[in-house]
Amino acid sequence: MLDNLTQRLSGIVKNLRGQARLTESNIQDALREVRLALLEADVALPVVKEFIAKVKDAALGQEVIGNLQPGQALIGVVNRELTKLMGEHNDALNLAAVPPAVILMAGLQGAGKTTSSGKLAKLLREQNKKKVLLVSCDVYRPAAIEQLRMLAQQLDVDFFPSDASQKPQDIALAAHDFAKKHHHDVLIVDTAGRLAVDEAMMAEIKDLHAALKPIETLFVVDAMTGQDAVNTAKAFGDALPLTGVILTKLDGDARGGAALSVRQVTGKPIKFVGVSEKPNGLEAFHPERMAQRILGMGDVLSLLEEAQRNVDHAAAEKLAKKMHSGKGFDLNDFKMQIVQMKKMGGMSALMDKLPAQLSQAAANAKVDERQINRTEGIINSMTPFERAHPELIKASRKRRIAAGAGVQVMHVNQLLNQFEQSQKMMKMFSGKGAMAKMMKGMAGKFPGMR
Template sequence: MFDNLTERFSSVIKTLRGEARLTESNIKDALREVRMALIEADVALPAIKTFIERVKERAVGHEVMDKLSPGQALVGVVHEELVAIMGGDKAEINLNVTPPAVILMAGLQGAGKTTSSGKLAKWLMEQKKKKVLLVSCDVYRPAAIEQLALLAEQTGADFFSAKTGQKPAEISTAALDFARKHHHDVIIVDTAGRLGIDEAMMQEISQLEQLLKPAETFFVVDAMQGQDAVNTAKAFSEALPLTGVILTKLDGDARGGAALSVRHVTGKPIKFAGVAEKLTGLEPFHPDRMASRILGMGDVLGLIEEAQRSSDQKDAERLMKKMKSGKGFDLNDFQQQFQQMKKMGGMSAMLDKLPRQLSQAAQNMNVDETVINRTDGIINSMTPQERAKPEIIKASRKRRIAAGSGVTVQEVNRLLTQFEQARKMMKMMNKGGMAKMMRAVKGMLPGMR
């Protein structure tokens, strides 16, 4: 995500090395590169114009502080303006109404409304402890209702089944009445989309908005649509009293234009971002963290929060005790770390939130997701005794484990070597040998060579 934009920003920073201060001349050259980077990222031209003007106004004559290069000084200004153009402070979801709070999902067909409805239901249930009802008013798209019903089943949310032949207005009012009677906190209404903006679609969703008086009316937009997404956002914001935006498919090959444009065009905050296909792949949108990722600084806070959400507290405490004592770390613990990684979206999702230099270093070590997955299979082919005491795994056991997991004996040997390196690292951490530990990291993970 944002790879090209990040690369261009890094190049701009390098060109300012050696300068004593930020001047109109060197800023002009740097901002020309920034402008081209934003155009290539498919950012809306009005947003680019505003952004460049604000950065130039703040940066020209900016004195470079001690221990701060002109490039770093410009990064500070650019970061603050990126945050501003994406909305400034994080915008919270509004549930401060008499229950049930209605959330209306609007957008074009294919933008990800139905999937986002399911993800949002899961997030509300897990993070806000709300009782959620999902309802589909998409009576036109084949299997749309069945898709939302399946998502409700997978997330554990309740689902309101419409009767054949009912109109969207009838479905939504009946669902609202059902939600009141059954004490739901939130009702999420998935509306019909079209392949393009048309008058009938706008009239239908406007009618739903007037009937339901939603606490939130979200515009769901595909981040990969770039400039087209911005044009669609403008049309929806003119037709509906939008309260926020959900930006989907931000984990795809997105150039980033929609993330940097949609707030400027609609005036409405991005409240959530779809960052993975799985049902947990919806996150509150933090403009400051996104700006850091665009500038190659990563989102370490987001990575920590994801780890906390996906980890079992008791398992984490048990592992921490082993790390402190330097004893007892076995293959069960080793396997647990990779299962944790999978819950967090895999290695690629983790790398995306690391600072650019660390991410590139890990990529240069050839992190292989398939090898990580294979590790799980090898450990599962071991007996409980073998996992607890890896030292007993000799030649005959290795052959059996290799046959059971469909790999070669050499791969079993490689896994055992990597485990030993990880165990040594635990001992180093216990003795305070951080430098030694960092040298050991490269060989610790399966797939790193």
């Protein structure tokens, strides 16, 4: 996510050394690098000019205090200005309305309105404990209504049926009436998109807005379209009283221009970002955290929040006790760790939120998502007895497990060796003097350690 921008901005720190104060002369080259990085990221030119001017004003004359190097001091200024550029804080949804609170989804075809509607419904149900109803008013795109119905079923969210023979406004009003009678807290209305902004589309969605009087009107836009995303958002903002933006496909956007431009150009806050295709791949947008990610500092807060939501705390506590005792750690526990990681979006999602140095170290260690999936497949091919007693898995069992998982016997051997090493590490962590024993064990393996 935003890799190109992160790499360019991270390199600035190295270029300012040995200065006691940030001055116009010693930050000139650094600011040029920042300007080029933003332009390459497809950030709108007026936004770049204003941003550079603000960074320069804030940085000039700033003392380099303590152990900070000038490059680090400048990055601190860039971090603060990036946060301001994107909105300073998270703008949460306003659901303070007589139920149902109506959320109207607008945007072009292919931007991800339908999937974002489903993801938002899931998020509101799980995190805000709201009873949500989904409805599709897209009577033009083939199978659009069916797509949302299937998504609602998959996510276990209520769905109001409609069909292509109905008028969008009639569907919306009927859904609103149903939501009111059945005590839904929120009604999410998915609307039709077009391939470009046109008068007919704008007239239709204006009529829907007038009929429903939504408390939130969210513009859904594909981050990968860069500058076009910002221009389209502005066109919709001129036609509709938008309350916020959802940036989709941010996980595939290596540039980041839309994320940095859309707030400044439209005046509308980014409320959510799409970070994966998975049902839980919609996150509240926090400008300060995004700024830190762009500058290679990671997003540990979001990582902790995700762990709080998705990790099975009872299972984690049970595993911690096993680690402390050094007994009973088996392949069921090994698999549980994989499942917990997948709930948090998998290895790639975790690495994206780590600070750049840690993320790079993990990448250098060649942690492969496919290898993790293969490991889970091998464990699934074992019997419960074999998972609990891996030491009993010999040649004939290995062949059967390999065949069941669709891998070679050597892959089963690799997993068992890896598990054996994990068991040894657990025993090092257990009991009194665990750290001393672990250091002693490491001293025998690494030259120079005593």
